[in-house]
Amino acid sequence: MESMTFVLFGATGDLAKRKIYPALYNLYLDKKMPQAISVFGLGRKEFTDATFQEHVRKSIETFSRRKAENDEQLEAFIASFRYSILDATKIEDYETLLKKVEKREAELNIPQNRMFYLSVGPEFFDLIALNLKESGLGTTAGWKKLLIEKPFGHDLASARELNERLSKAFTEEEIYRIDHYLGKPMVQNLEALEFANPVLQALWNNKHIANVQITASEMVGVEERAGYYDHVGALRDMVQNHLLQMLMMTAMQTPEKVGQDQIREQKRKVMEALRPVNGQDIHENIIRGQYSSGEVNGQASVGYRDEPNIKENSSTDTFIAARIWIDNDLWEGVPFYIRTGKKMKEKSTRIVIEFKDTLKEIYEEKKEQIVPNLLIIEISPNENIKLLLNSKSPFENGKIEQVEIDLTHAQKDVPEAYERLIFDAFKGDSTFFAHWNEVELSWEWVQPVLDAFEQGDAPLHFYPAGSNGPEASDELLAANGFKWWLDSKPAAKESLVSIG
Ligand SMILES: NC(=O)C1=CN([C@@H]2O[C@H](COP(=O)(O)OP(=O)(O)OC[C@H]3O[C@@H](n4cnc5c(N)ncnc54)[C@H](OP(=O)(O)O)[C@@H]3O)[C@@H](O)[C@H]2O)C=CC1
Numbered sequence: 001m002e003s004m005t006f007v008l009f010g011a012t013g014d015l016a017k018r019k020i021y022p023a024l025y026n027l028y029l030d031k032k033m034p035q036a037i038s039v040f041g042l043g044r045k046e047f048t049d050a051t052f053q054e055h056v057r058k059s060i061e062t063f064s065r066r067k068a069e070n071d072e073q074l075e076a077f078i079a080s081f082r083y084s085i086l087d088a089t090k091i092e093d094y095e096t097l098l099k100k101v102e103k104r105e106a107e108l109n110i111p112q113n114r115m116f117y118l119s120v121g122p123e124f125f126d127l128i129a130l131n132l133k134e135s136g137l138g139t140t141a142g143w144k145k146l147l148i149e150k151p152f153g154h155d156l157a158s159a160r161e162l163n164e165r166l167s168k169a170f171t172e173e174e175i176y177r178i179d180h181y182l183g184k185p186m187v188q189n190l191e192a193l194e195f196a197n198p199v200l201q202a203l204w205n206n207k208h209i210a211n212v213q214i215t216a217s218e219m220v221g222v223e224e225r226a227g228y229y230d231h232v233g234a235l236r237d238m239v240q241n242h243l244l245q246m247l248m249m250t251a252m253q254t255p256e257k258v259g260q261d262q263i264r265e266q267k268r269k270v271m272e273a274l275r276p277v278n279g280q281d282i283h284e285n286i287i288r289g290q291y292s293s294g295e296v297n298g299q300a301s302v303g304y305r306d307e308p309n310i311k312e313n314s315s316t317d318t319f320i321a322a323r324i325w326i327d328n329d330l331w332e333g334v335p336f337y338i339r340t341g342k343k344m345k346e347k348s349t350r351i352v353i354e355f356k357d358t359l360k361e362i363y364e365e366k367k368e369q370i371v372p373n374l375l376i377i378e379i380s381p382n383e384n385i386k387l388l389l390n391s392k393s394p395f396e397n398g399k400i401e402q403v404e405i406d407l408t409h410a411q412k413d414v415p416e417a418y419e420r421l422i423f424d425a426f427k428g429d430s431t432f433f434a435h436w437n438e439v440e441l442s443w444e445w446v447q448p449v450l451d452a453f454e455q456g457d458a459p460l461h462f463y464p465a466g467s468n469g470p471e472a473s474d475e476l477l478a479a480n481g482f483k484w485w486l487d488s489k490p491a492a493k494e495s496l497v498s499i500g
């Protein structure tokens, strides 16, 4: 891996502390860092190199999944860190930074390869990119890369505007848009699951699949992020990016070869085939919810409107469920249900593939209870894959019962999403970053729904904190004869229980 300078905007912030430094450190321990690396942390806070290094050390000690085997290891890692005070709005601060970066490049005798990571509020994204260009930091004799956090735009128009501005300073190939769900091991594994297994590939279509359910439920509420969340809501915060990315990864067709361009092409095709939702379709296919008071994990919880710093009578969505149709030959007639919510009963990100139960009737005379086959992909907090099949019990007079095949890897110390993503960016592999096409097509699908929400055209369904969301979300599936499958702890001898 080529030597480089890693420039971190937002080095004093929450994300850097909780995710980025621990990720870099674990990459260092795994020898997945460039041979020589110079790291510059930036912010307005008055750190010196020494106090900044102390800040990084604390973050690693608190948040790293792995601990150093000895003090020297951590010291050697931290020694590459420097700090430069920079106000993103002041061009002179970039000029000062350029001098420091060039000086370190000369000291370490490393090429002018520069990776700029924007871990700051989205209002700074385009300004920083342009200032990088103006100041000369972005004019290098080596390569340059821009890693950019979410959110990428507030709506379709602002996303397009942001992209247009970024493209004045960086090409699409140089931009790595982070969607941390694409860094989750099980989301990355979808590709292998679908394309490396002829057994599953043969079934991955509308002939065999009845419906697909993608859930990202959280037990937390808005926490300290009221200012951000109340302007955003679940549709922008989770659906436009993470849920649609998981849908693309699940519904993409087998490419001729598996490579970053081919995967991206297949994902784009999924988005191009999404049936748009407009007008009456929104009422029929989108459920918008907000939590009211309740109990989460035995603890009393206030309703969203009573959370600190949330507008009185706020109509921000904290829950979305949607039925999505993909108009192509592979998925014609198969509903994809997605669902996300805060203050739900459990923390779980999972994809459930429900297979058609066309053979059910041949057992009907024997009054056997045949349940559909399910492929359950648990993404977090647990990572596992289970296939649920029907089988004849050796006990109970040969009664048909559900059995579970566990396809899970032995798990030990799995690299975290940010480690995977930063490592991919080091290598120049953008497979698991969001391409502009995907981002734009996602916003195109979401925009009419946002418009309907803003015009008050979609009812807001309340659900008690600690529940599985509003009843309307169950009705969405019931209308097609389905139900949400819950599989936190599937019991082989019982039928799965459904949420609701
Ligand atoms: N925290 C999280 O869990 C997640 C965050 N994100 C995204 O990551 C980004 C950063 O989030 P987070 O770390 O939580 O935010 P914080 O508010 O904790 O940190 C913001 C950072 O921006 C810096 N900053 C603010 N104003 C300026 C300025 N004028 N010039 C230079 N630097 C400035 C601050 O430094 P200083 O005050 O020293 O100037 C600070 O380091 C956001 O885009 C967010 O959406 C995405 C997913 C999860």
Ligand SMILES: O=C1O[C@H](COP(=O)(O)O)[C@@H](O)[C@H](O)[C@H]1O
Pocket: 216, 218, 237, 238, 349, 380
């Ligand atoms: O991007 C976001 O994701 C988190 C949920 O992430 P997870 O990895 O814990 O599933 C969500 O809480 C947050 O609101 C959103 O901005």
